[in-house]
Amino acid sequence: MLDDDLTRRDFIKTSGTMLIGTLAASSGALSVLAPTTTWALELTKLDADSGKVILQVTRHILPHKTLDDAVYALVVKDLDKAAASDAATAALLQGGVASLNKKAKGDWLALSKEKQFDLVKQMSDTEFFEKIRSTAIVSLYNNEMAWAHFGYEGPSWPKGGYLNRGFQDLDWLPNPPADASPPPA
């Protein structure tokens, strides 16, 4: 019999273009939504090291301290997809990563978070930065894991809306009078 986790680990070990991580124990909501507590992201165009750099750059651009890497990895996934379908985008991203490493005189990821941030900030008017920012502003907040993290409840139609599920559920302010807010039918 195959152990699912073992298989997954083997797979991860043998793949050169995977981003891997473990969902933080604190984000209970995420471990429910994510398929397993270990997540892996397969890249098609970018190499794994570039993926790691881009993930970390994204964390500097849109820093949510307790938001799991698994959500940031969705941004990397979308950028990888864009790179796979457009050579110019691939070159832009790879060039940006190379440029960060050059500025770091080797390995940008090995720098302290403060030094990493300084170099990202220096690049804030570049196309590389803007490509990551504009992708992240959509991808980072457009998934169920992020919705759970920020408390957003997503689609309501499958649950019948909020008419009988707390649309007036706010008890720390007085209720408006009936002429301003008539009772539900």
Place this chain on the structure above:
Amino acid sequence: MTKYALKDDGVVVVIGSGAGGGTLANELCQKGVQVVLLEAGKHTPRESFVNDEWPAFGQLSWLDKRTASGGWRVAKDFPGLPAWICKTVGGSTVHWAGASLRLQPHEFRVRSEYGNIDGANLLDWPLTLKDLEPYYAKAEDKMGVTRTNGIPGLPGCTNFKVMHAGATKLGYKQCHTGRMAINSRPRDGRAGCLQLGFCFQGCKSGAKWSTLYTEIPKAEATGKLDLRPESQVLKIQHDKAGKVSGVLYSDAAGKQHVQKARAVCVAGNSIETPRLLLNSASSMYPDGLANSSGQVGRNYMRHMTGSVYGVFEKPVRMWRGTTMAGIIADESINDPKRGFVGGYEMETLSLGLPFMAAFLDPGAWGEGFTSAMDNYQYMAGMWLVGEDMPQESNRITLHPDEKDQYGLPIPDVAFTDHPNDIAMREHAFKQGSAVYTAAGAKTNYRVPPYPSTHNLGSCRMSARAQDGVCNGFGQSHDVPNLFISDGSQFTTGGAENPTLTIVTLAIRQADYVSQQMNARAI
């Protein structure tokens, strides 16, 4: 389904199936007029709407190439998306929030009321509120507007509770759940509101009025309507006498046809309507159709807008319930002592997490931005919407270089705030923040205007032919059988959400068009 021949020159062609075109088509059909309704978008049934902001945006929005220019921030942040409107059967009535307010008497005669304002191309409407009152009443009944016709108001959601608490503390007197074309009870074959919270993504329950599932099926039931979705009109044609004779359009397969017409009514929203007239230039009309005044495309208005999001100690969960759940109307008066003419409405608004990220502070990054997003579920939100000044230089033009998929010049939307707009926005931001502070907010965020949803005025009504494009019935001054049938007609914008007035004008125009046909004037 009724089908008319392309050569049938007895039909009235209506271009666009939203609030103006969809309503006009139905009203004409009810009178026995034969109508061909050409809609650029697809037929997107209600069942296919999605409670998910980005996919719904992709499903419903007008995403054909456009450019934005001028001094407004949208030109920088969303250079390819000057307006957030729809390309689908039902037009932007699929996406609208449902607020249905009548214009105020003074808003029809602002040149007389406000006087001459530098840089503003103000003009009185060629009609009064009194002219429109019977038609407003018909529109409210048709749309099932709450707080009219004995229809109870909607119950207020959490976002409204916050607004009401702050408004009361501040001493505002006119705060309630609004006049909404959203059923608070089942009515006219449509369900009551389920408080889904996805009004902008298409109302899946049908509680919100949209021509998609009201006017259009009613028109089809008469046997007089020939609805052709995915039909993009490229050019309006005219005869030697200068009257319009038909339209050239492309079908879904890209095949071009000419539909002959007895009259043509244009309701493509205030960007596509002037664009089509400009793209219809001919040797007889070298500056574009109906453009002897040079006003086609000019005086484009988009309402003074902005939003305030207040952050509270405890969760608000503003997304739970109707997107526009209530209103404060106290600031909609004209009181120049505030430092500007005209007024504005304050209306609750909520954005889902994905759109909050996109619109809170476009282009922003870093901790300032993310700490705001971290507070998402503690936010209450309101939209500020007021009268903006018509300016000749705010206009729709044909792009000098860029072409669309049909090889026609795309529209450029140039807009710059008038100083009056800026002063009004500043006042509205202050008052909006004061409302939330009074309700206990610890922080308020001022959010800049979204891409335009209220597009108005680019083919305006005027008493004199040299001041505008059409008369008080939307009939073009230059070409008697060519009508403007959408918000492009607005001489000025008023403070109110425009849909109710667009529908009202369409009902009135239908009376006029059929009278003109009966009298053989057109």
